[in-house]
Amino acid sequence: MKRKIYNRLFATATLAIVVTLLLTVAVCYNLLKKQVLEDSRHYAQMAAGLLEGAEDIEKSLAPLTGENGAQDIRITVIDHEGEVLYDSWVQADSLPNHKSRPEVQETFIKGSGFEIRRSATLDENTYYYAMRLKDGTVLRVAREADSIYKVMEYAVPYLLLIVAGLLVVCGIVSYYLAEGIIRPIRQIAESGGETGEISSYEEMKPFIEAIRKQQNDVLENARLRQEFTANVSHELKTPLTAISGYAELVENGMVAEEGEVRRFCGEIHKNAGRLLVLINDVIRLSELDDSENQEAMEPVNLFECAKNCVDMLQLNAEKHGVTLMVDGVNVVISANRQMVDEVLYNLCDNAIRYNKEKGSVSVIVEDRLNMAVLTVKDTGIGIPREHQERIFERFYRVDKSRSKSTGGTGLGLAIVKHILLKLNAEIELKSEPGEGTEITVTFPAIREARFRQPS
Numbered sequence: 447m448k449r450k451i452y453n454r455l456f457a458t459a460t461l462a463i464v465v466t467l468l469l470t471v472a473v474c475y476n477l478l479k480k481q482v483l484e485d486s487r488h489y490a491q492m493a494a495g496l497l498e499g500a501e502d503i504e505k506s507l508a509p510l511t512g513e514n515g516a517q518d519i520r521i522t523v524i525d526h527e528g529e530v531l532y533d534s535w536v537q538a539d540s541l542p543n544h545k546s547r548p549e550v551q552e553t554f555i556k557g558s559g560f561e562i563r564r565s566a567t568l569d570e571n572t573y574y575y576a577m578r579l580k581d582g583t584v585l586r587v588a589r590e591a592d593s594i595y596k597v598m599e600y601a602v603p604y605l606l607l608i609v610a611g612l613l614v615v616c617g618i619v620s621y622y623l624a625e626g627i628i629r630p631i632r633q634i635a636e637s638g639g640e641t642g643e644i645s646s647y648e649e650m651k652p653f654i655e656a657i658r659k660q661q662n663d664v665l666e667n668a669r670l671r672q673e674f675t676a677n678v679s680h681e682l683k684t685p686l687t688a689i690s691g692y693a694e695l696v697e698n699g700m701v702a703e704e705g706e707v708r709r710f711c712g713e714i715h716k717n718a719g720r721l722l723v724l725i726n727d728v729i730r731l732s733e734l735d736d737s738e739n740q741e742a743m744e745p746v747n748l749f750e751c752a753k754n755c756v757d758m759l760q761l762n763a764e765k766h767g768v769t770l771m772v773d774g775v776n777v778v779i780s781a782n783r784q785m786v787d788e789v790l791y792n793l794c795d796n797a798i799r800y801n802k803e804k805g806s807v808s809v810i811v812e813d814r815l816n817m818a819v820l821t822v823k824d825t826g827i828g829i830p831r832e833h834q835e836r837i838f839e840r841f842y843r844v845d846k847s848r849s850k851s852t853g854g855t856g857l858g859l860a861i862v863k864h865i866l867l868k869l870n871a872e873i874e875l876k877s878e879p880g881e882g883t884e885i886t887v888t889f890p891a892i893r894e895a896r897f898r899q900p901s
């Protein structure tokens with residue numbers, strides 16, 4: 447990248463230098479042209495002054511064309527027919543008629559004319575300036591001057607020297623500029639994310655901020671993963687230790703009575719069941735974590751799912767001495783049936799497990815504007831305010847022993863949160879310790895008539 451920036455800066459500077467120098471040469475050449483024309487005009491005016499009322503052209507022009515005059519200037523006098531009356535360099539009668547010369551023609555029309563003609567060699571140009579005198583004759587001044595090629599030829603060695611000098615300066619400046627642009631980026635890479643100390647441009651700040659955020663996210667994810675692994679191992683250890691202990695006792699014949707053997711086997715069975723539930727929840731969470739694993743969406747009648755769930759949990763509720771009821775209207779949402787069942791099951795199961803004797807759980811499905819609203823309300827033990835934020839975290843439990851004794855894994859609400867994120871649904875929790883908990887989930891509803899069913 448540095449090489450690229452350097453090359454581009456250098457190329458831009460080189461182009462700018464070359465173009466500037468060429469333009470400078472062109473401007474100088476134009477100035478030269480102007481100067482020669484101006485000089486020629488002055489000369490012509492001086493000559494015209496000398497010729498005024500004079501009889502002998504050669505004599506009158508002697509101050510200009512004689513030994514003390516300018517030798518590089520040629521003066522020609524032409525009559526109104528184009529015939530050459532006098533020429534300071536050549537015998538006049540040896541010259542052809544000048545009527546067709548552009549500067550002479552222009553003078554016949556406008557009173558004065560100017561023309562540059564390339565000489566036989568490319569090096570020089572002849573500049574002609576002509577003006578009409580009072581008696582109708584034309585006075586022409588001719589002068590040789592360097593052509594643009596000659597000017598270039600003079601200038602090229604100096605130009606090359608200047609270009610070489612400037613290129614060296616540009617090379618050095620480009621190097622430091624490229625280095626200056628790259629330095630903060632390199633510092634970010636070398637600092638391993640410690641971007642706090644890096645002094646850089648204002649425009650780089652969002653970039654640094656994004657990297658910092660990404661790094662924090664990566665660190666946070668790593669921390670959560672590590673914590674999760676430690677928690678899973680710990681959670682697996684307890685039932686496995688129990689299973690191993692009971693099995694060892696039975697194996698060593700330490701349990702004499704048949705009733706005891708049955709009890710121990712029952713314990714092994716219960717703990718194995720807990721293990722299975724836990725492993726299933728962990729697998730489910732990792733499936734939901736996998737962003738590539740997209741479950742198919744379909745129209746799902748939320749009320750029907752709620753009724754099924756309540757039917758399924760009715761016996762469980764009775765066992766806990768809790769009344770479980772369902773009410774509401776048919777509302778169709780775009781979801782995955784299994785996911786909706788999981789949400790309902792986890793919320794209702796919690797509402798039963800964290801309830802009181804003779805308590806109740808009501809499941810309500812409502813159709814509000816464009817939303818399908820599911821409310822699971824219980825009259826249970828409630829959740830203290832300081833825990834309310836955290837109960838959706840993995841393995842977070844308010845009362846660990848109660849959760850475990852009722853078969854909880856601490857993962858139910860984490861699964862619910864994940865699923866709701868995938869279904870674009872929102873969850874809201876209201877809870878009062880000792881009075882009960884109300885969890886409201888809002889799904890976007892499908893409004894198409896073909897999915898609406900009579901309530």
Ligand code: ADP
Nearest residue numbers: 796797800837843844849854855856857858859
């Ligand atoms: P668990 O398997 O322990 O029930 P969850 O993720 O389902 O795990 O719930 C996390 C914690 O939130 C529970 O341990 C419990 O302390 C609390 N909780 C969840 N639902 C309720 C509820 N309806 N009433 C009171 N506490 C609840």
